[in-house]
Amino acid sequence: MGATFEPAHDWFGEVLPEGLPLGETTTVSGPGGSGKPLTGFAVVESWLDRGGSVVFLLTNSGKAFVAETMAELYDFDVDDVGDRLTFVDFDPDREPTVEAIDDDADGPIRANLLEPDVWDAALSRATDRVDGDGPGTLVFGTALNLFLFSPTYGEDSLAAFLETIERDDENTYLFTVSTSAFEDQIARVEDASDTVLVTEMDDGRLTLRGERSDSVAIETDDVEVPFTPEQLEQIKSVSEQTRTSLIPTIKEI
Secondary structure, eight states: OOOEEOOSOHHHHHHSTTOEETTSEEEEEESTTSOHHHHHHHHHHHHHHTTOEEEEEESSSOHHHHHHHHHHHHOOOGGGGGGGEEEEEEOTTSOSSGGGOBOOTTSOEEEOTTSHHHHHHHHHHHHHHOOOOTTOEEEEEOOGGGGGGOTTTHHHHHHHHHHHHTOOSSOEEEEEEESSSOHHHHHHHHHHSSEEEEEEEETTEEEEEEEEESSSOOOOSOEEOOOOHHHHHHHHHHHHHIIIIIHHHHHTO
C-alpha cells in the first residue's frame, strides 16, 4: 500500500479505513442528486486544514455555493486558505480554445473545458497557482458526466478524463460522476480509477460505500453520511438546476 490521507470524519474512515490513496484517482459515482459533492467537500475541508492545496473544478456550481456549503457543513472559511485554493470555472459559453482561457489572478480560471487541450491547459495553470504543503495538491471535480452531453466534444472529453485519471503525477484526483446517463462511458471512468465509491439517497438518508480499490481496503456495506435533510435538499436543488439549464446548453455544443 502506498501513502494515504485520512480525512477527519469518522464516516469516511469507515468506508476507507486506510485512507484515500495519494497520487491516485478516487471516483465517487451514484445517481444524480445523491449527494456526491458533499462527500467530496469532507475531503477538501480536511485536506486544506492540514496544509494541502486544492484545485476545485466548478462544473455545475459556482464559488459562492462552495463557500456557503463549506461554511455550513464544517464552519470552514475558504477565504482563510489564501493561495492554497483555486477554482477552475467551466464556462460552456466561452470559445473552446486555449487562447480564450481567462486566468485573471484575482479570480477563478474560466474556460470551456470541453476541448481536451483547454482541459489540460486549465488544470496545468491551476495547479501552478496553488502553493501548499501537507498532503500535496488535490484536484476535485464534480459532475464530469455533464461533458458527455456535448455531441461534438463528448468522446474527446471522455478521453481527456481517462488520460488524467491514468496520469502518473504527484497530484491526487477526486472526481464525482452521475450514473443517471451514459452508463457505458461512466463505467470506463470507474474502471480507470484506482478507487470507486458509491453514494445512494433513500428517504432523505445519504449513504456511502466502497465499490472497489486497487490499493486500499474498503467497506462495501452502506455507511450513513450524517448530513441533514436540508443540506441534502440543497445539493439536490443544484442538481435539478443543472438538468434544466446547463445540460441544454452543452447539448448545443
